Amino acid sequence: RDLSEIRDDVFQVVNSGAYPPFSFVDTQGNLVGFDVDIAEALAEKMGVEVNVQSSPWNGIIAALVGGRFDACICSMSNTEERRQAVDFTDPYYSAGLSVWVQGDTDDINSIDDFSGKRIGSTLGETGNQWAVENADGKWRNQTFQGLPDMMNGLTTGRIDAMIADDVPVLVAMQENAPDIKMVDVGDLPRWPAAISIQKNHPELLKALNSALKEIKADGTYQDIVDKWIGEGANIQ
Amino acid sequence: MSTEHQTETPMVEIRNVHKRFGDLEVLKGINLTVNRGKIISVIGPSGSGKSTLLRSVNQLEVIDQGKILLDGVQVNRPDKKGLAFERHINHIRQNMGMVFQHFNLFPHLSTIDNVTLAPRKLKGMDKNVARELGMELLDRVGLAEKAEVFPNWLSGGQKQRVAIARALAMQPKVMLFDEATSALDPELVDEVNRVMRGLAEEHMTMLIVTHEMGFARDVSDWAMFMDGGVVVEEGTPDKLFSDPDQERTRNFLSKHLGDHH
Amino acid sequence: MSTEHQTETPMVEIRNVHKRFGDLEVLKGINLTVNRGKIISVIGPSGSGKSTLLRSVNQLEVIDQGKILLDGVQVNRPDKKGLAFERHINHIRQNMGMVFQHFNLFPHLSTIDNVTLAPRKLKGMDKNVARELGMELLDRVGLAEKAEVFPNWLSGGQKQRVAIARALAMQPKVMLFDEATSALDPELVDEVNRVMRGLAEEHMTMLIVTHEMGFARDVSDWAMFMDGGVVVEEGTPDKLFSDPDQERTRNFLSKHLGDHH
Amino acid sequence: MEFDFGPVITYFPTLLKGLGVGSLVALVVAFMSIVGGLVVAVISIYINKVLSWPLRFFIWLFMTTPLLLQLYFLYFGLGEWILIPAILVGILGLGFHYMAYNADIFIATIKSVSDGQYEASRSLGFGHGATIFYIIVPQAFIRAIPQLGNNMILMVKDTSVLSAIGVAEVVYASQYAISVTFRPFEFFIVIAMLYYLINIFMELGQAWLERQTAYRR
Amino acid sequence: MDFSLMAEVTPLLIRAALVTIDISARALFFGFFVACGLVFLQSFRFAPIRWFARGYISVVRGTPYFVQLLLVFYGGPSIGLKLDPFTCGVVVGAFNIGAYMSEAIRGSIESVDKGQAEAARSLGFGKVQTMVSVVLPQASALMIRSVGVLAIVLVKNSSLVSIISVVELTYQAQRLIGSTYKPLEIFTLSALMYIVIVYAVMGIIELAYRRATRYTTQ
Ligand SMILES: Nc1ncnc2c1ncn2[C@@H]1O[C@H](COP(=O)(O)OP(=O)(O)OP(=O)(O)O)[C@@H](O)[C@H]1O
Ligand SMILES: Nc1ncnc2c1ncn2[C@@H]1O[C@H](COP(=O)(O)OP(=O)(O)OP(=O)(O)O)[C@@H](O)[C@H]1O
Ligand SMILES: [Mg+2]
Numbered sequence A: 001r002d003l004s005e006i007r008d009d010v011f012q013v014v015n016s017g018a019y020p021p022f023s024f025v026d027t028q029g030n031l032v033g034f035d036v037d038i039a040e041a042l043a044e045k046m047g048v049e050v051n052v053q054s055s056p057w058n059g060i061i062a063a064l065v066g067g068r069f070d071a072c073i074c075s076m077s078n079t080e081e082r083r084q085a086v087d088f089t090d091p092y093y094s095a096g097l098s099v100w101v102q103g104d105t106d107d108i109n110s111i112d113d114f115s116g117k118r119i120g121s122t123l124g125e126t127g128n129q130w131a132v133e134n135a136d137g138k139w140r141n142q143t144f145q146g147l148p149d150m151m152n153g154l155t156t157g158r159i160d161a162m163i164a165d166d167v168p169v170l171v172a173m174q175e176n177a178p179d180i181k182m183v184d185v186g187d188l189p190r191w192p193a194a195i196s197i198q199k200n201h202p203e204l205l206k207a208l209n210s211a212l213k214e215i216k217a218d219g220t221y222q223d224i225v226d227k228w229i230g231e232g233a234n235i236q
Numbered sequence B, C: 001m002s003t004e005h006q007t008e009t010p011m012v013e014i015r016n017v018h019k020r021f022g023d024l025e026v027l028k029g030i031n032l033t034v035n036r037g038k039i040i041s042v043i044g045p046s047g048s049g050k051s052t053l054l055r056s057v058n059q060l061e062v063i064d065q066g067k068i069l070l071d072g073v074q075v076n077r078p079d080k081k082g083l084a085f086e087r088h089i090n091h092i093r094q095n096m097g098m099v100f101q102h103f104n105l106f107p108h109l110s111t112i113d114n115v116t117l118a119p120r121k122l123k124g125m126d127k128n129v130a131r132e133l134g135m136e137l138l139d140r141v142g143l144a145e146k147a148e149v150f151p152n153w154l155s156g157g158q159k160q161r162v163a164i165a166r167a168l169a170m171q172p173k174v175m176l177f178d179e180a181t182s183a184l185d186p187e188l189v190d191e192v193n194r195v196m197r198g199l200a201e202e203h204m205t206m207l208i209v210t211h212e213m214g215f216a217r218d219v220s221d222w223a224m225f226m227d228g229g230v231v232v233e234e235g236t237p238d239k240l241f242s243d244p245d246q247e248r249t250r251n252f253l254s255k256h257l258g259d260h261h
Numbered sequence D: 001m002e003f004d005f006g007p008v009i010t011y012f013p014t015l016l017k018g019l020g021v022g023s024l025v026a027l028v029v030a031f032m033s034i035v036g037g038l039v040v041a042v043i044s045i046y047i048n049k050v051l052s053w054p055l056r057f058f059i060w061l062f063m064t065t066p067l068l069l070q071l072y073f074l075y076f077g078l079g080e081w082i083l084i085p086a087i088l089v090g091i092l093g094l095g096f097h098y099m100a101y102n103a104d105i106f107i108a109t110i111k112s113v114s115d116g117q118y119e120a121s122r123s124l125g126f127g128h129g130a131t132i133f134y135i136i137v138p139q140a141f142i143r144a145i146p147q148l149g150n151n152m153i154l155m156v157k158d159t160s161v162l163s164a165i166g167v168a169e170v171v172y173a174s175q176y177a178i179s180v181t182f183r184p185f186e187f188f189i190v191i192a193m194l195y196y197l198i199n200i201f202m203e204l205g206q207a208w209l210e211r212q213t214a215y216r217r
Numbered sequence E: 001m002d003f004s005l006m007a008e009v010t011p012l013l014i015r016a017a018l019v020t021i022d023i024s025a026r027a028l029f030f031g032f033f034v035a036c037g038l039v040f041l042q043s044f045r046f047a048p049i050r051w052f053a054r055g056y057i058s059v060v061r062g063t064p065y066f067v068q069l070l071l072v073f074y075g076g077p078s079i080g081l082k083l084d085p086f087t088c089g090v091v092v093g094a095f096n097i098g099a100y101m102s103e104a105i106r107g108s109i110e111s112v113d114k115g116q117a118e119a120a121r122s123l124g125f126g127k128v129q130t131m132v133s134v135v136l137p138q139a140s141a142l143m144i145r146s147v148g149v150l151a152i153v154l155v156k157n158s159s160l161v162s163i164i165s166v167v168e169l170t171y172q173a174q175r176l177i178g179s180t181y182k183p184l185e186i187f188t189l190s191a192l193m194y195i196v197i198v199y200a201v202m203g204i205i206e207l208a209y210r211r212a213t214r215y216t217t218q
């Protein structure tokens, strides 16, 4: 649906609901997080009513492409292939990949050290895509359905290292301090995270982009970053 | 049409009936006329097609060729299909009671319920009326005290008698017995014999497949000897059993008569 | 112990056997001695406990009191429990063939497999040898051409004959027949009669429950009349059938004899 | 919605490989769950109560909890003590799960084979065990075929749960491809067709078995 | 184990469990009618009707449930069938389980001795009455067991409806794990809830089974 139709109705937004701190349910059962607040802030600027819901990752893409939702504000990376199928707004933050190992591991310090190791990633995320495209037989990829599973896999030794977006892992570390550490392996790509919408809805795209500019300009954006990511964090 | 002369229409007519199972032709053109209120016995060696013939009469086996008539009404109706045939055959079958060689009692129902199920469900008979009728029939076959027992706990002869009572409960025009007395002891055979005679007096027609020549001879008005899917010979029991025309019949019977002398 | 004098030990001894189903006492102290190579008939009205007695002999029914011996070895062993009894009774049963009133053929096996299953699996008989034996037995009961057919496709008499062949295949010491000939036509009764005589000459012992007095009289060496769970009278067939001592027996038989004259 | 099956063609070899992995798992699980289910049913009906009690608990445990949780338990829960390879976890989890379902079916069909059959076999001298093996079980199995077919057809599709623990079966392969290409419906339709292909074979197999056994009832 | 966390999230999980029960119970209820309909259609003499029923069963059993959910949920609107997620879950669930159930029912019916139906037919019972009075009571033992298994399958497969954004027990548990990083606690809780639900279903099955087989033991 394009903007005019949304105005008459509700702006339907979807996220995965299992990706703290961007989207998750708190112990009261409320869907909260960075993505949720961004969605609400944008909707306010656009002057539409918003409804944020969650769906498992493999349902999200169908939800967006299938048109039951208007936008996916779900920390989605903007990649070449995906642009064939959906439209992306300007990025609203940028996610960096990071590599994590068990606390006492000292033989993984660069990408070359991945050789012969078991590398974990979350199925369907950009880290997973990177690991698959660059493995080239050098290391074995193992995937998990979510970050909690993957961290469990790392601490129990099912994998030797994991590749994940840095922010969620850092937040998880604060929550329950498992014995893992980040290693700097040098160049890993950063992807811009953007809002995705169905193709051919220029009005909506334009409205979202200008609302993004507005919230960045008036400080709402940084307030949300402070609240969920950490005081003064820069994720642009 | 002959239906005008009610009393002269035969109760059952079997005309040139053929039936095959795959390659095996089991009935090869059988003809038989059963008149109202008569008892007809069918005898013959094992595998000669007696059970198949009986099952064809009420169309448990669909015949391949020929005609079967009940009281002037055609039973097999190759022209009727689906629901139309269903309605037709269900109606017909209510007028034909059948007692199976293997009894086929309903194991999930007590003896009395086995007997009363059909009148209750098909004739909408009141439960109490049906029960009374059922008890009367069970009494007639000497099993009143087993009314509440399930078939699994009955002896062979008891099962067979329940099966007879069950078939009688619908007050059919014709009764078809497939070795209906094989599990009965002499006293009971006698009993059943009397029951049958009583039924015959009430104009019940009966078609009986049996191996007990004595019983066949005693009870029936007409006897037919089958072998290999064809009628070898038929006649009054007196004639058929004492002075058969055919060599084959003589052979078959001689074995039997040999038993007793 | 009497087992020393092999030839003089009775093949089957039934001593004061009692059996009840719940409140119903079905056997009230039965005694019977069956000597080697003899054919014994048990007759009696429906529900008198004949089948139950036969089933007690090979312990399909566990008796409540009394003793059953096969060739001097006690069959019922209230002292043995669980596996020990299992081993004991399986061994015993291999020496007793049983033909059921309802045949109980194995529907998932072809006729020949029904016959050869036990010798193959229990005696470890070679497949080909077993097949030969099976075909021989099927031939003996006139069913060689139905070897590959499944029981569902057999007529009543054919099923019964397969059941007989199946029981014979284990070459037992004793055969127990529960109305083994009720579905057989005269020719076959004659056949089975001959088979039995042949077996008796090979010292097969047979215990037969039957409703066919003619057959009982013809084939057996000794006859027993039961009623209401007790032995009313026993004796040679000649004596029992022509000149019974007991009023009850006379009554029962008169019904039967009445059939034929 | 416009469809573009181009991406599907690109990833088709991966999908097929996933299908192969899933089929392999399904085959092993089918064997294990049918044989195991039969054993469980036989033991819980015929063998003494001491043995049957833990078995009933076993059935109960696998019937009451979701497969996904069982897999998580085997994969992550046991991770502290023993690392079972994912594919083995999948086989064990699915195997035990459907073993429990099949056991329930066998319990009913075994009980429906008449006492007369048991007696006839015992009177030939077959022991309790041999009777069960040669007489009761074959007949119970014949009667169970339609329900077993049902369960196995369900099971084949449940192999997709294994994607949760990283086994690269066909849904897993598609999930990766979808997140790269954003063509969910195209992939789902193709997956449905691939599964349907397997299903056709299974139905043909079931129908063949039913035909072969129809006259053995 | 973090018991305070468990206490905190229990109400949430219970609410999700109620959704699971609700959606499964409704799907089971309607699914039973779908199944009966399919069994009935297969008894038609007019072949195309039978083919339709067979084809339906084949396709529904042959394709994954989640694909069916997605196609109906997202494809439905384009043919004027716009269902909310919960209703869609019930409808697709019913039509899905109905196909399996019809096979279970057919199998149970076929396991009844043919002589039974013949005896009833020879008394003049019609096909339907034979079914109701004679065949079904004897088929019911096996039917209860095999339909019961499917009821359990239904409860457990209800977790798949999360893909169309219905928040039921499994998905709620996964979301909570995502935010709390306490899989053990939350899985234990949700497993307990599944156990309670399924155990109740099993209890009902067992009771019904005993009733249905009463006549074999006196
Ligand atoms: N399992 C059982 N439970 C309860 N009662 C039974 C059971 N089996 C048999 N009976 C009863 O025991 C009595 C004797 O049965 P049995 O089968 O021994 O008779 P029978 O002499 O063989 O009769 P028939 O000639 O009719 O076969 C009958 O009244 C029967 O109802
Ligand atoms: N469903 C079937 N399929 C194939 N052959 C069959 C079927 N039913 C019966 N037959 C065969 O048809 C022949 C006639 O069977 P039928 O049951 O009519 O014999 P019968 O005269 O009643 O014999 P009996 O006196 O032994 O009961 C037999 O050779 C039998 O094997
Ligand atoms: Mg016959």
Ligand SMILES: [Mg+2]
Pocket (backbone or CB within 6 Å): B155, B156, B157, C050, C051, C052, C101, C178
């Ligand atoms: Mg008896």
